[in-house]
Amino acid sequence: MKTYPKSIHQTGAVSVSMLRGADADVLSVSGPNPGFAGEEKDGVLLAPLTHENAALLRKLFPFTAPKPILESVRTFGVGDRLGIAAPGHLRVFEQYDAIPVLAQQSIRELNLTGRTYADVLDSATFAVFREDFQRGFGADGDHLKTDEEVEYALSNGYTMITLDCSEQIRNDITDMTDAQVDAAYSPDGELEALYCNKTFAVEDQTVTFDEQEFRRACLIYSAALDHAVHVYETYIKGGSVDFEISIDETMTPTTPAQHYFVASELLRRGVRFATVAPRFCGEFQKGIDYIGDLDQFEAEMRVHAAIARKFGYKLSIHSGSDKFSVFPIIGRLTRGNFHVKTAGTSWLEAMRVIAMVEPSLYREVHAFALSAFHEATKYYHVTTDLNKVAPLKTLSDAQLPALFDQNDARQLIHITYGLILNAKNEDGTFRFRGRLYRCWRENDTLYYDRLETHIGRHLKLLYSEIPQ
Numbered sequence: 001m002k003t004y005p006k007s008i009h010q011t012g013a014v015s016v017s018m019l020r021g022a023d024a025d026v027l028s029v030s031g032p033n034p035g036f037a038g039e040e041k042d043g044v045l046l047a048p049l050t051h052e053n054a055a056l057l058r059k060l061f062p063f064t065a066p067k068p069i070l071e072s073v074r075t076f077g078v079g080d081r082l083g084i085a086a087p088g089h090l091r092v093f094e095q096y097d098a099i100p101v102l103a104q105q106s107i108r109e110l111n112l113t114g115r116t117y118a119d120v121l122d123s124a125t126f127a128v129f130r131e132d133f134q135r136g137f138g139a140d141g142d143h144l145k146t147d148e149e150v151e152y153a154l155s156n157g158y159t160m161i162t163l164d165c166s167e168q169i170r171n172d173i174t175d176m177t178d179a180q181v182d183a184a185y186s187p188d189g190e191l192e193a194l195y196c197n198k199t200f201a202v203e204d205q206t207v208t209f210d211e212q213e214f215r216r217a218c219l220i221y222s223a224a225l226d227h228a229v230h231v232y233e234t235y236i237k238g239g240s241v242d243f244e245i246s247i248d249e250t251m252t253p254t255t256p257a258q259h260y261f262v263a264s265e266l267l268r269r270g271v272r273f274a275t276v277a278p279r280f281c282g283e284f285q286k287g288i289d290y291i292g293d294l295d296q297f298e299a300e301m302r303v304h305a306a307i308a309r310k311f312g313y314k315l316s317i318h319s320g321s322d323k324f325s326v327f328p329i330i331g332r333l334t335r336g337n338f339h340v341k342t343a344g345t346s347w348l349e350a351m352r353v354i355a356m357v358e359p360s361l362y363r364e365v366h367a368f369a370l371s372a373f374h375e376a377t378k379y380y381h382v383t384t385d386l387n388k389v390a391p392l393k394t395l396s397d398a399q400l401p402a403l404f405d406q407n408d409a410r411q412l413i414h415i416t417y418g419l420i421l422n423a424k425n426e427d428g429t430f431r432f433r434g435r436l437y438r439c440w441r442e443n444d445t446l447y448y449d450r451l452e453t454h455i456g457r458h459l460k461l462l463y464s465e466i467p468q
């Protein structure tokens, strides 16, 4: 078995490294065993990559444990749905000063991949140990909606909570007429005195609440604000966990005035948070570039970024996979102070690798994805036109990887990941999972190369216009 060259670490009299086995990696422990479970062989202990051994590794080598990171100027979340991408992701963060969030999953992703928070964090721990990445990383319980979900992430040592307030945000208000808004609004003298018919200076911009804008903001966000206050006071206050407020999964964009209202009210009610994720104008669909008016995006981003600076937090940009046309604007207008989240694009690169090296397997998975697409649209909002995906029989094997350069084909594979990973044969065994993971393991350096290039392109553009 070969030793991963950067994995050799010493603590006291104990030496721990990671070996590459045929089917699975294993820790090699020599010296007095501090408690790893494993098997003795030729005087060394071989310890499998289990949860218990990961927990001990985090104790012995603190850089393998996650920490709060959102106070850093630039942070970047790279969800790793498969648990195999982190060594490739780390190659990017060796080149850029952004601190990564390596463990980052929503409950939806955990359910669709059949993973647990413990397993997602352990994968990150083993990867930073193997690659000797000592700058620190975060672990984000992403898009958590309930008390139980927050408790689940915290009990597994997650250092960041992204509170998703979408179930408390009222989507029905935006389309109401002014008269309907007036009828629905119940007067709140305290808030009226603070916001109604007031204009606020935000750097060289202004945010104004006329009576309608004010009433709409109250109606849309008041339950969401109550929820955020509750979660903060119950779980976050007094601790060191990074707290993000996510209001992005709504039917309509967050106007700058609404963003101002939410941030200002959270602070007034004593909530301390590191990041806010508004929903920006245009479309941030999964795994493809921004769709929308770039001038409007830039004008609104200018105000959103100024609001965040005024109140002392960072903007968080969700669904950041492949939003290449807006990254330079985001880097410039946030003055390089941002949090960006990606996830699906690393899964797509994994599937591109399958198309490159095992075309017959790719064809099977692609055909399955076409049959499963309708089911997957229950979980993800996309505007995919399957008629634009070239029929497989018209493509040579060499043409398959280029499917990942076409938006509709990308979204086809993007949103069906859970159904692909969980598809079963009639005898109950997994239809694709085993073959996919075997292929990824055999071609791991190709996958890391792809990630270094592709995630690297995200960072390169985000950094391209940061003012000096």
Ligand SMILES: [Zn+2]
Binding pocket: 143, 246, 248, 249, 277, 318, 319
């Ligand atoms: Zn989001």
